[in-house]
Amino acid sequence: MPESVTKIWDKIAPSILNHCKVYVLKRFINETLINFHKRIEGLVYEYSKKLPTHVRESEIDDLLTIARLEFIETVKVWAPSKNDNIWMLARQRVGGALKDHIRYITRTDPSRVYEWVVDAAYMYKTVQQNASFQEKFENGDQLNRLLSTLSFREKKVVVAHTRSDLTFKEIGKKLQLSESQASRIYKKAIEKMRKALHKSSL
């Protein structure tokens, strides 16, 4: 293609693309959403796992709606010439939208969200399915009891990762282990705690 033609094309391409998008969105919006429904839902679900149970239950529908809307927004701004895989971009933006929403409700009504990340990452991993866990956990010795079921090394890894916020790589360095080994020990420890908790709740 001669240079002049390329130049013209560059100039009109965006608007052509735009017309296509508008058309497709109008015509096939439902199909598109169905196509991505599983992934969007999965994303929302994953994100909601980080939240306290009562927040998750009251917000999950809103989050789903927000996710869908943001996905549509993403289609509008998507530039296929840069990356033909829209999901890469969509996941990022949808995730951001979810966070914004949580931030928003936190500002509006702080009592609805309780400080979840700070001190207790493992609590959520440990008790996702156990709704009554919050009451039990209010006395901290439940935690101590669970920690006592772990070996010295496991305790060290769990505390380092949750409380001190170290990466597995750093923990590994400290304890003369590889990153993956630290990861596995951590996972095993969490599993152990989960089982212990489940047992004691019966």
Place this chain on the structure above:
DNA sequence: CACGAAAATGCCGGGCTAAG
């Protein structure tokens, strides 16, 4: 001690997110 099973470990490559 010898040998096979089971557990622990390290490397590597892929998926995912946060930051740029």
Place this chain on the structure above:
DNA sequence: CTTAGCCCGGCATTTTCGTG
């Protein structure tokens, strides 16, 4: 959108354990 860093699991290898 791209990149860098993190986590994780599969696979191969080493170490530990249990038994004759």
